[in-house]
Amino acid sequence: MKVAVAYQPGEPLVLEELPTPAIGPRDVLVRVAASGICHTDLTSINRAERTDPLVPGHEACGTVEAVGPDVRRVGVGDRVLASVSPACGACWWCVNAMSNHCERGASRMVPRFDLPGGKKAPALCGCGSFAEAMVVDEASVVAVRTDLPDEELALLGCGVTTGLGAALNTASVQPGSSVAVIGCGGVGQSVIQGARIAGASTIIAVDLSAGRREASLRVGATHAVDPADGDPVEQVRALTDGRGADHSFEAVGLPPLLVQAFDMARMEGTVTYIGMPPQRDATLTLPAVSAIFTGKRIQGSVVGGSQILRDFPRYIRLAETGRLDLGAMVSRRITLDEVNEGIGLLERGEGVRTVIV
Incomplete structure (x- = not known):
């Protein structure tokens, strides 16, 4: 599958054909439908102290294509919204309404992608959505039912x-x-x-x-x-x-x-x-x-102090009823092949949100 990899800080991303990451017991394979380009992606790509390759992208939605044997939250065929912050729903932080500090946060830097030459790259925030598909911990996705367009729904994943x-x-x-x-x-x-x-x-x-x-x-x-x-x-x-x-x-x-x-x-x-x-x-x-x-x-x-299991549905309802205008925030739609152009727009402060579709 096609994946955009950040090798050197400050350098353009490199589009690679990589194998689909392995699916662990609690993992979910998601076919990416849309991914916003967030300032966190830019900061992570350009961070001078970064020494390892990285697959950016963490604000996304898509469809579940496969799940590990221990996955209970979502199933094959579900439309899901990925989150910058996982929420397992069971740890101390989650049960005390602070799931934005969930203990499953460690899953966000698992080295999932096998690169040429034997190296591995983690997925930013556990997602790595600058790719045709991503494998994430089930705590990082929430099944949603909405008619919102992909490029609008994806924005709820982070920004x-x-x-x-x-x-x-x-x-x-x-x-x-x-x-x-x-x-x-x-x-x-x-x-x-x-x-x-x-x-x-x-x-x-x-x-x-x-x-x-x-x-x-x-x-x-x-x-x-x-x-x-x-x-x-x-x-x-x-x-x-x-x-x-x-x-x-x-x-x-x-x-x-x-x-x-x-x-x-x-x-x-x-x-x-x-x-x-x-x-x-x-x-x-x-x-x-x-x-x-x-x-x-x-x-x-x-x-935003958001509890994704509670707030994703709430924010979707705000958008569906017109109180939250997501469409106004999508300033540019691009393909994965144009990802470096999208990053350039962000660096220059042009537009509000560029979305890879």
């Missing part, structure tokens, strides 16, 4: 669930509140949609890309801020009666923007960090006095 959940689960945005979002790609626009669904009255999109600012206004932002026009913190304060936003979100992962998100929140406001830093050793420095005496609450959001 939309992460952003939507950050607004609805992690931050619990309240009706009438003000929200500022730094970084308006797929995750950021999902935060914006989540804030709109929650009833926020002021939703401010902050992004250098004019196209992404315009797209944000179409899915629910009430205002758009261009950092090139001046200090974005001051621009956000000007739009919130000088106080700052009730909620600020950072969806890029760059330390200077993490600080900006802190500064954009009002006193006693909530700061939610979502973006993945490009370096594992990246650090965040905040003024100690401000961090204490402004009373701001700072929190990270892992997969």
Whole structure:
């Protein structure tokens, strides 16, 4: 089968003809129908300290073609949505409503793909969906019944669930509140949609890309801020009666923007960090006095705090009823052969979500 392999950090992916990975007792073989290209893929491909080959892709949907003997969650023929984070449903984290920290997370870096020359490559987040098919632990897929198109459904596997959940689960945005979002790609626009669904009255999109600012206004932002026009913190304060936003979100992962998100929140406001830093050793420095005496609450959001067994069906219903607009987020459809072009679009900040179909 055709697979896109990341060999060297920062280098184009190489399309290889590889054997279908072996299916273990708890594994599921999924024929990939659609896979979004997420910023996490880009970060993982370009991570300088990466020394082994990798098969990217983790935001996908498809159809089950085979299952291992111990699989109980899905069956052959099921349409499934893959998740960036597994949920076994039985470990301490899962039974305590924190399945985004499931113990089966170790399955995400199993070296599944046999490469030429005898090497093996893991699948990013346990999926490896930049391929015609993927073999995943059953904890990483959820059977779904919906008529949503493949390219829209796939987005729920990571980006939309992460952003939507950050607004609805992690931050619990309240009706009438003000929200500022730094970084308006797929995750950021999902935060914006989540804030709109929650009833926020002021939703401010902050992004250098004019196209992404315009797209944000179409899915629910009430205002758009261009950092090139001046200090974005001051621009956000000007739009919130000088106080700052009730909620600020950072969806890029760059330390200077993490600080900006802190500064954009009002006193006693909530700061939610979502973006993945490009370096594992990246650090965040905040003024100690401000961090204490402004009373701001700072929190990270892992997969939007989403519990996939509960939330995938919930988010699908939001899309089916028109409250969540997935179609507006699909800016480009490409084939697997065009994967490097899709990655280039992401690197240049063009569009919202490119999907391999």
